Amino acid sequence: MKLAFPGQAARLSSSEEASAGSSRRTMTPRGAGRLVGRFVRKAGTPLLVLYALGLGAFLGLASADWATRGGYPFGGVRIGPWMAWPRAGSANADPYTRAVNARRGEIPLAVGEGLLMTASEDDEGRSLDASCTYAISGAVPPARAWTITVAGRGPRDPNRPHIRDGFTSTEILRQQDGRFVIVLGPEVEPGNWLPSPRADGPMRLALRLYDTPAAASAASLDRSVVPSITREGCAP
DSSP states (O other): OOOOOHHHHHHHHHHHHHHHHHHHHHOSHHHHHHHHHHHHHHHOHHHHHHHHHHHHHHHHHHHHHHHHHSSOSSOOEEETTEEEETTTTSTTOOHHHHHHHHHHTOOOOOTTTEEEEEESBOTTSOBOBTTEEEEEEEOOOSOSEEEEEEEESSSOOTTSOOOOSEEETTTOOBOTTSOEEEEEESSOOSSEEEEOSSSSSBEEEEEEEESOGGGGOGGGOOGGGSOEEEEEEEOO
């Protein structure tokens, strides 16, 4: 049996409080880092190998997702606001282009079948916004048939009624000289009206030319043979 005097009890309490305070002080990010370091050193090489493999897999998947989330990263030919992709469907397309096609679930046009052109900016280099109204006017390169479609980023807004996604060369209204004007915007317009796919946010146009000689010479196309994209106004 041990007897504790008041002073001794006070000293013991102070010692315990100091020990508890010391324990609390060690629970800092630096202290946690030292604990993790000691644990890793004790675990040895296998844990380091697993950590390196996990980090590499995460970075690889993240970079692949970033590279294939938008459009094609390589191989485009700039023609005004449009980008032509003559090699998107070729047999020797780069791996990133193939990954984009696989992610979209699309079968691209081969060189002998046609040419894909996309636009995500207007003539002044501003990103296409679904809340704005655009005039897509002019002509297209020679082709047996063509289509022009619009799409937004991400899934379609279920609250917006689906009217149409684009026009074909056989149904579009033309002027006397054969040129056309398509109005892309959120509000109903007379003539060739192409509804915006959502209330706001970025969007992208796709012009597909079928059975066209331009597929073999996309780099030589002139700015005047592709439609212009002019912003006419935006919703307040």
